[in-house]
Amino acid sequence: MTGGVTGRAAGQRDGPGAVRGWPTWRVVAAVAVGYAFGAWLAFVAFGATAIVVLFLPAGVTLGALVRTPRRQWPWILATVVVVEIAVDVWQGQSLRFVWGFAVANAAEPLVGALLLRHFVPGDVDLLRRRDLFAFLGCCVVAGPLVGGVCGATTISLGLGRSWLEAFLPFWAGDATGVLTVGGCVLAWRHRPPASIAASTRWALALALTMGVTAIGFWPAHLPLFYLPIPVLLGLAFSQRLAVPLTCGLAMTVTANVLTSAGHGPWSAFEGPIALKTATLQLFLAVAILGAWFLAVGVAERDAARSATRTERAARQRLHALQLLTTRLATAATSQAIAEAVVRDSVALFADRATLGVVSPERDEVVIWTVVGRPPELVDAGRQVALDEVRPLTYAARTGQRVVHQSVNELAVDYPQMAQAYRTSGVSSGLCLPVADADGPPLGALAIAFAADDAVDADTIAVAETVARLAGQALQRAQRHERELDAAHQLQRALLPVLAGGRSGIRVTADYRPADRTHDVGGDWYDVFPLPGDRIGLAVGDVVGHDLTAAAAMARVQSALRILAQTNDGPAQVLQELDRVSALITNSFMTTVGYADYDPATRVLRYACAGHLPPLLITADGVMYLWSGRSMPIGVHGRPRQQAEQRIPAGAALIWYTDGLVERHDTPLQDNLDRLATVAAELVGHDPDDLCQAILQHMAGGDVLRDDTIVLCIHFAPEPRAAVATPSQLAAGDRHSSPPAPL
Incomplete structure (x- = not known):
């Protein structure tokens, strides 16, 4: 259940992280395929007979309910009931009792999803402690308890097994399925990595986890089952949450398949099968939760560091703005103002900065820029025609803002500038008019960044502040310069x-x-x-x-x-x-x-x-x-x-x-x-x-x-x-x- 998101129906409350853009038929098809595949694993690959050990479809259903609007829930639950009955009949279950399994596997995710939405009304972020504990309590504990009660009752009545002996593995298998599959569905709130490098790293992490798990769960009398734990912890420390959770799912599936095939320490365990299956799922759940909590701790640390950096950057930006304001207040000429704006704009937020001042005749723009720019961007004589086609002159001529987030985006409107920007290492940029409250723009401020998509709302807000300060200072300086010119002309005339x-x-x-x-x-x-x-x-x-x-x-x-x-x-x-x-x-x-x-x-x-x-x-x-x-x-x-x-x-x-x-x-x-x-x-x-x-x-x-x-x-x-x-x-x-x- 990864991918796009679908829009909300008017007046209807969507779930946290609801999948937008998916029609009902697509959701139903995805749930049917995922549920059927998970049920097949439970009955065939895991070797389950009357007692299901690891039931991954529980996580499929829970993830589908949480990620879709409520209007699609009846279709999802109906699909689950139909597929569950079909798989049970295919596996030789009596029609008299398959309805009990169908009710159990429909009620369990419904209870978990309703409780989760009650305690977390917004988007679920599994890196937030509150959301994580709500997910564990509502979806991993409470929901599977309901399913375990219904399933154990059905098994007890239909197969004559002990109710308690049936309840423990039923609940443990469903809880592990919700923890692994449901956690992955909610962690992949966005599409998987699209770049080849990111996809390769993700595939290597999965292969490593499955290989180490196979090594740990192959020998029956050599205790190596703990080997996957360091791998999960390392991934939790270095990757975003979706990666260790996906690898945790791979570890869980691999461990259950090998155990069902007679490998590993749990296959040699002498005791009740209920205790055997429950302890295996408990071990896997604890390993995944350990990596999960480590990822949460790392995320909180990174968030604290990011907040500190943001706060420090905000203080530095405020201090730089104060210095710029002071310099502009004492600068008496257009040149002094331009040099202060260009120098301090780079110190504030940009990799490069340029200020263009429109000449009194409004036919040219005089360019001031930082030292080190290539000749293509400095301009010979530091003057360009106002009607020349380039972002800075457009902003100075029209008073409109120009934003480009990449060189390719710039090349659409200004192809003659693209090569110069590539040569200089500029990728994204912003041009703002330096406004005059009483007339046309006095010039334009251009800031540029080496990275793509660097122009965000904060950058625009700060740049607008700088442009406004520059406009006020230029208006004052040019009025003063006009007075000086008149005075010097008078003096010469005398x-x-x-x-x-x-x-x-x-x-x-x-x-x-x-x-x-x-x-x-x-x-x-x-x-x-x-x-x-x-x-x-x-x-x-x-x-x-x-x-x-x-x-x-x-x-x-x-x-x-x-x-x-x-x-x-x-x-x-x-x-x-x-x-x-x-x-x-x-x-x-x-x-x-x-x-x-x-x-x-x-x-x-x-x-x-x-x-x-x-x-x-x-x-x-x-x-x-x-x-x-x-x-x-x-x-x-x-x-x-x-x-x-x-x-x-x-x-x-x-x-x-x-x-x-x-x-x-x-x-x-x-x-x-x-x-x-x-x-x-x-x-x-x-x-x-x-x-x-x-x-x-x-x-x-x-x-x-x-x-x-x-x-x-x-x-x-x-x-x-x-x-x-x-x-x-x-x-x-x-x-x-x-x-x-x-």
Whole structure:
């Protein structure tokens, strides 16, 4: 009675583990064949005459009743009665008494099944102690007692035997049949192993058990009958319950056949046949129950370990989710969020993880994945078209979940991806949209597993949590990035556009914004014409990293330009800027380096209000202009100071903001010395590339924590007549290419 299950009739209570999908005729046919074969064994193979020693059909009937809905019971019991009468008549029993055997073999399983359903209303699991004891008490003890009473009474009346002498073997034979066959029927709640390897192991276990039992029950005077017990115990310890119970049935049949044939210690037993048959069945039952209880203990141990692993995994998963939540809360960019999600998703539950973020134009998906994936799955440039046919882009495009439990299942919808998945060792996977509550998906999360059928309800639930957290973080980060982009564009727009080439003087500048984890800054520079054919040069830094700082920077820059037109000398310009700054919000403590240069005299007048000193590069070497220093703007104290420096022909002046030389892990003076060394090595460098060369040497690929400006003024060796006029300078200020940031 193994195989599929049949559906429940409406309003009818099915038995535990009811066989679904089996029509009544199939159940009746299976019961008839199994019952007839077991009865034939009892009368022929076991050598029984008037007293049946081992009656396997009792287990067949009990298993059929327990595994089928009640509407089929009348057909099962009627089949049992017909087959029992037919076999008894075939064996020469009188028609006057076969009805008693038929009643006994119909009442016995009916009582056992009714009692079992009463105490175990749900599915019977013989690895649960409660269900096991209910099965033993109801089906192995109580039911066979009823059958034993009816059968012993029939034997006593029909054959003139002692009632007690008939009862004991009748009950023992039926109880052993229910224990072995009924136990196997309930243990095989699912179909037998379908794989060749599992079926081979099962067949080898049966062959081993039968062979060892034959060895143990062959000699009559050599006590080897205990040899099958270690085999059953070993199977109980290493295999699922159905295997040792099936082998126990094989041991029982083999032992009874050999005993009936005159082999083994029970064949030489001198005593009443009732005691002989009862003790044999008792020994076999005890051996099977010993293996059974060991299997229950092993199952309970494994269940406890599994519960512990599950609990530990749940705690680790919760901790990992908490860490992911913390990281996402502090991650300010899409890249930082993607890297955290990919890294922590693998730690949570997956063998591989990928996060795709939809571009602002919604035409591409930027891919972040774990290290070590093959090129077919990483994608060159980490970008794929949103309309490309693959699970991740489908989830990002449609907002629908994609699940595949094997590569073959994936190949049905995405054949072009199947080979790449096989190469990478991926079998099952899940793609979820990273949702935006206010619009289309922001991307998709893909997790993959090396094993088939690894995507279960728990995995989906955790993945949905991760996707939801990622969506919230990405929504926040992208809003912040849009604000930063707007702020940086504003800051760039406020910076002057420098002429790429002038006669007598060449000015270049480079601006590198800080990384996306920091807001826009207040760094600025300016170059403009002054009365008297002079040129004004300015570099400054407003305190702050937000749009307010950028707005203050624009006002300070404009104010300095205006003040420089009417005040003579940098010191006076900075003093007036002190007064004006009181009217400019958030301009307090602004640092400014300002100079004016007269091309006719080659004299540079300069002053630094809290700003870092400019670096002069000449053919003789480099030097910082440390003179003309005073406090930042808005800090009142001593009058502003200025200094003068005659500029040699062909010299260059480097002015910069603090982002170029300030590092948290290095003293400022060390970085100033490094800048001087770098500048000395760049003497004679192309003036147009000087700023970028300095930035590359000082910062390289490092992540800058502050905006950085480098302003380079190259003083050409041409005579006065070749120097650019202020009108030329003014005309060139707004018509050349803007400085290209790195």
